[in-house]
Amino acid sequence: MIYLDNAATSFPKPNIVYDEIYRCMREYCANPGRSGHKMSLASAIAVQEARETISKFFNIRNPLQIAFTKNATEALNIIIQGTARAGCHIIATSMEHNSILRPLKELEKKGIAEVSIVWGNETGQIDPASIKRLIKSNTSLIICTLSSNVNGIIMPIEEIGKLAAEYNIPFLLDAAQGAGSINIDVEKMNITYMAFPGHKGLMGPQGTGGLYIKEGMFVKPLLKGGTGSFSSSLDQPEIMPDLHESGTLNLPGIVGLKAGIEFINGLGIENIKLYKNMLLKRLYEGIKEIDGVKIYSKMNINENSGILALNIFDCDSTEIAEILSSKYNIAVRGGYHCAPLAHKTLGTEKQGLVRFSLGCFNTIEDIDYTIKAIREISSQYSK
Amino acid sequence: MIYLDNAATSFPKPNIVYDEIYRCMREYCANPGRSGHKMSLASAIAVQEARETISKFFNIRNPLQIAFTKNATEALNIIIQGTARAGCHIIATSMEHNSILRPLKELEKKGIAEVSIVWGNETGQIDPASIKRLIKSNTSLIICTLSSNVNGIIMPIEEIGKLAAEYNIPFLLDAAQGAGSINIDVEKMNITYMAFPGHKGLMGPQGTGGLYIKEGMFVKPLLKGGTGSFSSSLDQPEIMPDLHESGTLNLPGIVGLKAGIEFINGLGIENIKLYKNMLLKRLYEGIKEIDGVKIYSKMNINENSGILALNIFDCDSTEIAEILSSKYNIAVRGGYHCAPLAHKTLGTEKQGLVRFSLGCFNTIEDIDYTIKAIREISSQYSK
Numbered sequence: 001m002i003y004l005d006n007a008a009t010s011f012p013k014p015n016i017v018y019d020e021i022y023r024c025m026r027e028y029c030a031n032p033g034r035s036g037h038k039m040s041l042a043s044a045i046a047v048q049e050a051r052e053t054i055s056k057f058f059n060i061r062n063p064l065q066i067a068f069t070k071n072a073t074e075a076l077n078i079i080i081q082g083t084a085r086a087g088c089h090i091i092a093t094s095m096e097h098n099s100i101l102r103p104l105k106e107l108e109k110k111g112i113a114e115v116s117i118v119w120g121n122e123t124g125q126i127d128p129a130s131i132k133r134l135i136k137s138n139t140s141l142i143i144c145t146l147s148s149n150v151n152g153i154i155m156p157i158e159e160i161g162k163l164a165a166e167y168n169i170p171f172l173l174d175a176a177q178g179a180g181s182i183n184i185d186v187e188k189m190n191i192t193y194m195a196f197p198g199h200k201g202l203m204g205p206q207g208t209g210g211l212y213i214k215e216g217m218f219v220k221p222l223l224k225g226g227t228g229s230f231s232s233s234l235d236q237p238e239i240m241p242d243l244h245e246s247g248t249l250n251l252p253g254i255v256g257l258k259a260g261i262e263f264i265n266g267l268g269i270e271n272i273k274l275y276k277n278m279l280l281k282r283l284y285e286g287i288k289e290i291d292g293v294k295i296y297s298k299m300n301i302n303e304n305s306g307i308l309a310l311n312i313f314d315c316d317s318t319e320i321a322e323i324l325s326s327k328y329n330i331a332v333r334g335g336y337h338c339a340p341l342a343h344k345t346l347g348t349e350k351q352g353l354v355r356f357s358l359g360c361f362n363t364i365e366d367i368d369y370t371i372k373a374i375r376e377i378s379s380q381y382s383k
Numbered sequence: 384m385i386y387l388d389n390a391a392t393s394f395p396k397p398n399i400v401y402d403e404i405y406r407c408m409r410e411y412c413a414n415p416g417r418s419g420h421k422m423s424l425a426s427a428i429a430v431q432e433a434r435e436t437i438s439k440f441f442n443i444r445n446p447l448q449i450a451f452t453k454n455a456t457e458a459l460n461i462i463i464q465g466t467a468r469a470g471c472h473i474i475a476t477s478m479e480h481n482s483i484l485r486p487l488k489e490l491e492k493k494g495i496a497e498v499s500i501v502w503g504n505e506t507g508q509i510d511p512a513s514i515k516r517l518i519k520s521n522t523s524l525i526i527c528t529l530s531s532n533v534n535g536i537i538m539p540i541e542e543i544g545k546l547a548a549e550y551n552i553p554f555l556l557d558a559a560q561g562a563g564s565i566n567i568d569v570e571k572m573n574i575t576y577m578a579f580p581g582h583k584g585l586m587g588p589q590g591t592g593g594l595y596i597k598e599g600m601f602v603k604p605l606l607k608g609g610t611g612s613f614s615s616s617l618d619q620p621e622i623m624p625d626l627h628e629s630g631t632l633n634l635p636g637i638v639g640l641k642a643g644i645e646f647i648n649g650l651g652i653e654n655i656k657l658y659k660n661m662l663l664k665r666l667y668e669g670i671k672e673i674d675g676v677k678i679y680s681k682m683n684i685n686e687n688s689g690i691l692a693l694n695i696f697d698c699d700s701t702e703i704a705e706i707l708s709s710k711y712n713i714a715v716r717g718g719y720h721c722a723p724l725a726h727k728t729l730g731t732e733k734q735g736l737v738r739f740s741l742g743c744f745n746t747i748e749d750i751d752y753t754i755k756a757i758r759e760i761s762s763q764y765s766k
Binding site: 005030035037038072100105222223224227247248331335 | 384386388391392394395396400401404405408409412413414417418419420421422423452453454455456457459460480481482483484485486488489580582588589590591592605606607608609610611614615616617618619629630631632633634635636701704705707708709712713714715716717718719720721722723724726732
């Protein structure tokens with residue numbers, strides 16, 4: 001199958017990811033941080049090394065400020081639910097995923113938080129000035145995605161971070177789309193909290209993700225339970241990362257995530273960006289003049305994390321996705337991508353969008369074949 | 384290493400578990416339930432097949448009543464936090480793990496729930512009559528572990544379930560210790576909710592676990608987010624399992640868990656129980672008369688899930704565990720096992736316990752070597 005659904009999960013992963021997971025499971029996979037025997041220690045060291053790899057990757061000073069989660073959704077929920085206090089005000093953008101919008105909706109329903117949505121322009125771009133206008137004295141959190149999971153548009157994170165810092169408001173970055181091909185520097189970008197999945201651009205396996213919390217910030221945990229530390233206390237330990245890591249960690253997954261990031265470091269994040277952009281441009285050039293094709297993604301390398309979203313005439317996007325799969329063996333995602341307000345922003349709330357999301361293992365042949373497929377499909381719907 | 388720490392996580396796993404995880408990752412690992420293309424569908428089918436395997440294993444009628452979690456701790460937190468209402472009363476036992484005690488402590492601190500602890504006898508055994516005496520008109524949940532993670536004692540689950548049903552009180556079973564070698568029948572045992580880890584007796588990988596919720600019961604979710612369903616709605620869908628499965632699932636892990644359970648089915652749960660018991664008895668017989676060895680586990684096959692907990696004279700249990708690892712290459716867990724009240728029950732809150740937890744891959748040679756090691760260590764501490 002020609003896999004162009006990397007925004008859902010990257011496929012394939014680098015061989016080293018598969019192999020390190022397999023080796024971990026076969027050779028030393030005990031419970032990290034629980035017992036004190038050699039295998040448990042080797043497991044704990046593997047977790048710590050992964051924390052260090054991730055912290056270097058994002059320029060995080062203290063690796064212990066990273067907590068592993070099962071996915072980005074868990075990390076986002078921890079921050080959103082764990083920092084909300086009665087009477088608080090939260091600003092988020094219309095381009096956010098349901099992993100942010102649904103917890104926010106719940107806080108609104110419960111009467112805990114007031115939520116303001118900053119709407120993107122017709123391309124989904126967010127203007128930091130619009131965020132600024134919404135800031136109030138009780139604004140407790142600003143949330144923005146690194147790039148849209150619908151059309152790939154990259155947000156002005158550094159500017160938003162600067163604004164948040166200026167007003168002394170914590171800033172939560174959702175790095176689900178773009179981490180691995182867009183450089184993230186939590187210091188330079190003034191990021192207070194960051195959620196990231198392991199299984200997308202970072203090339204790790206599913207079942208991994210993480211949370212960064214700036215030193216000095218306290219976030220109430222969602223889960224309480226065994227941490228392997230302070231074992232005889234009934235209270236959840238307040239030290240990081242134990243505070244947010246209750247229960248057994250996904251050690252093979254974490255080892256795989258480390259291998260994925262090392263693979264990225266080996267290629268160079270800039271090279272991945274350039275390569276994906278070359279493919280994206282080729283796809284764009286190949287389809288932009290096809291009758292009925294309407295493109296919803298920007299093509300500037302600094303404005304797109306690797307997604308081309310389109311519609312063909314007024315066809316239902318899931319129907320086009322289905323034809324691409326069944327007839328052409330091409331994997332894309334149609335529909336709404338769990339981001340309802342993003343579709344409202346782009347004006348596609350009725351039709352959805354056909355999303356082609358590229359990964360670093362896609363080839364020029366994949367793209368050329370996809371162009372041919374789009375051309376054929378379009379010609380069938382042409383009047 | 385001779386691995387006798389299976390209560391922390393089982394090691395090794397059956398080869399089929401490693402191989403199925405590897406094959407999933409390499410061949411078809413897309414995002415289940417998100418996109419509609421062939422790989423995504425194959426992924427969704429794999430998840431559904433795992434749900435079916437698990438439901439048959441526990442005699443659960445509707446596989447959709449199982450939600451996958453990252454570990455048992457997440458599942459326990461979902462039930463404990465998601466069912467608590469202001470003014471409720473919860474009964475739990477002194478043999479519970481911190482994954483239960485810490486969330487309960489938090490509910491008490493917040494003034495939401497009143498918690499009653501039923502104390503086990505000197506072997507940790509719980510008397511259902513003691514639970515009965517604590518039931519009040521506002522009792523909203525009874526929680527009991529299937530077997531203790533400290534000394535292996537098996538609880539009278541069927542009797543407790545019957546009692547709970549009689550009083551129409553929901554019953555939460557923590558199946559973290561024992562699932563895989565003790566038969567669980569949610570219908571026969573009157574279980575309303577069950578939390579289970581994938582990576583212990585069920586022989587799956589870390590990063591897996593699950594939650595069973597009886598049909599008709601509604602539990603508020605901890606996480607809200609993308610479920611792949613009702614993608615254009617800002618509200619969390621209330622259908623199972625989507626309600627409790629926000630964010631990308633750990634597909635390779637779930638596939639591995641399915642393979643683990645199939646391995647157990649192949650061997651037969653009764654045979655695993657008998658084999659582990661044979662090893663346990665051999666260990667017990669080999670050490671029971673050693674000078675200074677005090678054993679805290681019962682040896683009846685129907686009262687022990689596969690753990691031998693001991694102390695040697697008044698030595699610190701973590702020191703003994705450390706010697707077993709460094710000098711003898713034997714992996715056990717000393718200390719408190721994240722179960723502070725269990726140690727109070729057993730009278731070991733100062734010394735902790737050295738826990739030898741057996742798995743179905745342990746051999747007679749492992750046991751005989753361990754007996755020799757305990758004898759040598761004991762002789763060194765003998766006066």
